Structures are given as C-alpha cells and as structure tokens.
Amino acid sequence: MDRLGVVLTDRGSRYAVTGARVASRAEVDAVLAELKTDRAYAKATHNTWAAMLPAGGLKADDGESGAGMVILRxxxxxxxxxxxxxxxxxxxxxxxxxxxxxxVQDAVRAYLGHLSGNTG
Structure with a gap:
C-alpha cells in the first residue's frame, strides 16, 4: 500500500491519497481496513475510492457524492x-x-505521478 498522506488543502479541508495493487473486491476491502487502522483515516469525513479489477471497475463515494466516478474515470x-x-x-x-x-482529481493526479516516478 502506498500512502502519500496529505497532498493538498483547500479552505480547511485536507486531502490525502492512497493506492495499492489489488485483484479482487476482497483485496480492496483489506486495503480499506488496513488504511482505517490509522485512527486519522478511520475518523476522516470521506474515504472515497475506485478500483479497476479484472472483473471491471468498482467505486464507492463514502458520502462524497460522485467522487468515486471521478476517480474511476x-x-x-x-x-x-x-x-x-x-x-x-x-x-x-x-x-x-x-x-x-x-x-479529488488533484489528489489522484498526485498518486498517478507518484506511480510513474516508481517505474523501477
């Protein structure tokens, strides 16, 4: 799991981004559970996510309506x-x-940039 931490702030809201390689919904759930073992992430207002799996795309807004689709796209x-x-x-x-x-797009871009920097 790659946890980049807080990558930006806007009017008091703080955004962090995390990602991981997964192959199933069970692995997505395990990554989310691991992330939420950190109390700060467990108490966050939203943990919005999207996943591209062999069976297709999945997403969850966690109360931030429409944000999961932004990540998935x-x-x-x-x-x-x-x-x-x-x-x-x-x-x-x-x-x-x-x-x-x-x-949300800025946070995802930060993660994608991190990934492209770790091509080794």
Whole structure:
C-alpha cells in the first residue's frame, strides 16, 4: 500500500491519497481496513475510492457524492488496472461546491505521478 498522506488543502479541508495493487473486491476491502487502522483515516469525513479489477471497475463515494466516478474515470483514462485509489478528505468547515471534484482529481493526479516516478 502506498500512502502519500496529505497532498493538498483547500479552505480547511485536507486531502490525502492512497493506492495499492489489488485483484479482487476482497483485496480492496483489506486495503480499506488496513488504511482505517490509522485512527486519522478511520475518523476522516470521506474515504472515497475506485478500483479497476479484472472483473471491471468498482467505486464507492463514502458520502462524497460522485467522487468515486471521478476517480474511476481517471483510472480508465490512465489505463491503470488491478489497482485501488482512495482519496481521503477531512472536512474543513467550508463547502467547496464543484471544487471538491477538482481536489479529488488533484489528489489522484498526485498518486498517478507518484506511480510513474516508481517505474523501477
């Protein structure tokens, strides 16, 4: 599991991104469970995620409506397979409106950039 930690903030909300190689829904659930053993992640407002598995794409918004689809579409465009990406948000007290999707995209881009830097 690659946990990049907090990669950006916007109006008090903090965003972190985590990812891992997975091949099944059970492995996705195991990664989520492992992430939530960290109390900060367990108490986060949202742990939105998407996964590209051999059987197809899965997503969960965890209360951040539409965010799972944003992650899934980015993974599809990137051609990233057998992977889960989790974007964690700690709500900062101010609604971000449509900017929340841009922050999710920014977090996913940070993870994809991290992956491309680890080609070895």
């Amino acid at each position: 980015m993974m599809e465009r990137e051609g990233l397979k057998d992977h889960v990406i989790i974007v964690t948000r700690w709500y900062g007290g101010k609604k971000l409106g449509g900017d929340r999707f841009r922050r």
